[in-house]
Amino acid sequence: MIITSAKNEKIKELRSLSSKKGRRDTGLTLIEGERLVLDVIRSGVVPDTVLVAEWNTTAGAKLDELGVKYVTVTGEVMKAASDTDSPQGVLAAVKTPSSEPPEEYPKGLIVALDRLQDPGNLGTVLRTADAFGAAGVLVGEGSVDPFMPKAVRSAMGSTFHIPVWQGELKTEIPRLKEQGFGVVCGHLAGEEVLPPLPENRVIVIGNEANGVSPETAQMCTLYRLPMKGRAESLNAAVAAAILIYKLSE
Secondary structure (H helix, E strand, C coil): CEECCCCCHHHHHHHHCCCHHHHHHHCEEEEECHHHHHHHHHCCCCCCEEEEECCCHHHHHHHHHHCCCCEEECHHHHHHHCCCCCCCCEEEEEECCCCCCCCCCCCCEEEEECCCCCHHHHHHHHHHHHHCCCCEEEEECCCCCCCCHHHHHHHCCHHHCCCEEEECHHHHHHHHHHCCCEEEEEEEEEECCCCCCCCCEEEEECECCCECCHHHHCCCEEECCCCCCCCCCCCHHHHHHHHHHHHCC
């Protein structure tokens, strides 16, 4: 069987996953690209739907090896369902992981995001947090949706490797502190020497243009990355990567 019409109801549903409303209504997240789809499936996630373009026989063969059922579609239908300008010929819809903050946060390093606006930056932070063994990422209010397609693509599978919570920092940071976490914000007004921190710690990454909000900063110890050159600041994802590395030691 091959789907040849973009008006097919399943294709319409997949196309809706590019919007937050569509993801909320269906409980599904869209993932695209052969590497990402295979990585997520191999990590144990069972897809709701997998589409493979009729020309992508390589992806079809790999899915066959994994015993994963998929639907073959024409190139035009794949383009209609895709969130990208140049589809790679394979995409899937998977159940969106729960993003409810836990009653008790797991021990270790937690990365909190304060109004991060760029989905590429958010995805990169998720991937970095995963790489350095963070216990999870807390996405604060005012940040982009971590399950939007571009953020998921940038995270390269990490969205499904570690917990991703969504909540209000004004509520969650005090709870983290009550549970024994030390909280540090990357901030231009901070000290250039990290204070002694407990084993359980939080690093807060702020908005690309304005940094951490004053309300959030008041709840944190402020830390500024020492920079020897003339640049005043770094891209949010780059700064986050350095801070995550330093605090994961």
